[in-house]
Amino acid sequence: MESKHVLALLAVVVIVEAFVIGYLAVSNSSLKSDLEQLQSNYEELLNEYNQLMAERFPVTLVDDFGRVVTVSSEPTRIVSLAPSSTEILFALELGDRVVGVTEYCDYPPEVVELKENGSIAVVGGYTTVDVEAVLQLQPDLVVASTSLQRDVVTTLEGYGLTVIALDPHDLSEMFADIILVGRATGKLVEAQQLVQQLESRVQAVVNKVKDLPKLKVYYELWYNPLMSVGPGTFIDSLITMAGGENIFSDASTQYPMVSSEDVIARNPDVIIVPDSYMASYNITVDEIASRSGWSSISAVANGRIYFIDEDIIVRPGPRLVDGLEQLAHLIHPEAFEE
Incomplete structure (x- = not known):
């Protein structure tokens, strides 16, 4: 036609x-x-x-590595090499075509069930992809992620597999990647609809917080030694969009090592930590509040220490918008009061 x-x-x-x-x-x-x-x-x-x-296949596109990739026919056997890619594929209702994922792919919940019952194979870790396991699945499309997998992409391409690589650095690039996956899989309409819905939700958050004061936010990526987030990270940009100001946005690296004195001196209004702290390391609100000298920090004095599911603010997939909404609720709860 x-x-x-x-x-x-x-x-x-x-x-x-x-x-x-x-x-x-x-x-x-x-x-x-x-x-x-x-x-x-x-x-x-x-x-x-x-x-x-x-x-209308074959379709030719340019992926995030700048590679020109031709998908010869509509993919029916897809391998995902990252949790974020898996989430995009399932959000586009492509779950029935996914035959392989990494050990870290755990969302949506049905992915875990499909791995456990053998319907989806595990092809290694994020940086430890088992190339032989991928080849055995005979995929007609592999979705890779970030520069950490460049060597794997080259290797798989050398075996004649069709591979597209996703490497977004902000929300707009993540939205573009959803469209890219939609084009590569024959799900362009669904991809466009999903992006439209996500963009609408983002704009709703921005509109609610745009006129509110920028509160200083400390995100603790790790506790021993202390590590936070700097410019060029999804968390930094999401904090800004949610009406906050990352206290280490001026860092020289994306993931700066910081001192307790640095945090105290910058006096954040809000402290946010990953919820895996509590589950895996028994780090609690009381533990954070009782750190030496931290009682003078505004966030501690005002009881504004919060936990968040880190997956929704670090995995570059559709749930980043969930993360933005949660951050906005934590930073500016008054904006969402009915």
């Missing part, structure tokens, strides 16, 4: 989706039958569009 026909069908899909959403907002039982029919029609249109996209 010609490109203009595909684009026309895509436009119809988007219009119908918008109409469905509008209908959902109407509380009128007499519309139920019409709404169900409309939803059915929408699903048929979406399936037709996806079929057309499948027929």
Whole structure:
């Protein structure tokens, strides 16, 4: 089918989706039958569009390593080499095509179940990918992540596998990667819809906190020795978007070693630590508050020490927006009071 026909069908899909959403907002039982029919029609249109996209393979794209990659046909056997990539694939409803993941891939929860029952194979760790295990799965697409996997990408490519690499450095690049994965898998519509939803949520947070004072935030990445986050990290940018100011945003490295005296001197209004502290190292709010000299810190004096699931602020996938929302609630709870 010609490109203009595909684009026309895509436009119809988007219009119908918008109409469905509008209908959902109407509380009128007499519309139920019409709404169900409309939803059915929408699903048929979406399936037709996806079929057309499948027929339009091969697709050529440029990944985050700057590599020109051609995906010859719609992938049906996908291996993910990072938790963030796995989360993107499942968010695009590609879980039934995923045949291999790393040992650290644990979200959504069904990934754990699929690994345990053998439906999805484990191909090693994030930086210890078992190339032979990947090859045995005979994937038609491998999704790699960050510069730490450059050598693995080169090796797998040498075996003739199709590999795309994702390496986003901020939310906008993460959104672009969702679109990239959508193009590579024939899920472009779903990818565009997901990005639109995520961008809307981001804007909602930004609008709520934009006129509020910037509170100083200390994020403790590690406790012995103390380590925080600096510029160029997702956590730093998320803190800023959530209405905070990272007290180590002026650091010379992304993950600076800091001293207790540094933290005291910079006097954060809010202290945020990863929740794995409590589970794995028995680090509690009381332990942090009782550190020598820390009683003078505003965050300690005002009881503003919080735990957060670090996965949602470090994995460059859709849940980064969950992380942004949680950070905003922790930094500026008053912005979300009804």
